[in-house]
Amino acid sequence: MHSEYSTLTAKKAISLLRAAAVEKGSSFNKQAKILGIGNHAISARYTNGDMRVSEFFTLANAFGQRASDIVKQAEIITEQQKANIKQGSKNE
Numbered sequence: 001m002h003s004e005y006s007t008l009t010a011k012k013a014i015s016l017l018r019a020a021a022v023e024k025g026s027s028f029n030k031q032a033k034i035l036g037i038g039n040h041a042i043s044a045r046y047t048n049g050d051m052r053v054s055e056f057f058t059l060a061n062a063f064g065q066r067a068s069d070i071v072k073q074a075e076i077i078t079e080q081q082k083a084n085i086k087q088g089s090k091n092e
Helices: 002-024 028-035 039-048 053-062 067-091
Strands: none
Touching: 002 039, 002 053, 002 067, 028 039, 028 053, 053 067
16 A cells, blocks of 8 residues: 555656646756756656656756655645545445
8 A cells, every 4th residue: 555655646746847847848858958868768757657866856956846845745635635535435
């Protein structure tokens, strides 16, 4: 159960990071250059919802965000989703 929660939280954090990139108008090309990787690699990281912690922190910083704030927001959203699922199963 903890592994599933961790995976969902990580995927949500990366989704929120991507939203921050869109808000800042940062293209995959620009992000790839920041990380020193190819465009395909950055796209794959967002698609898979998985990236290195150092990449996450670097990009968050580049978007003017604190990585810890993004992760905290992801945890809150995941907890809310988990509570909604539990609530839904109680109502059935």
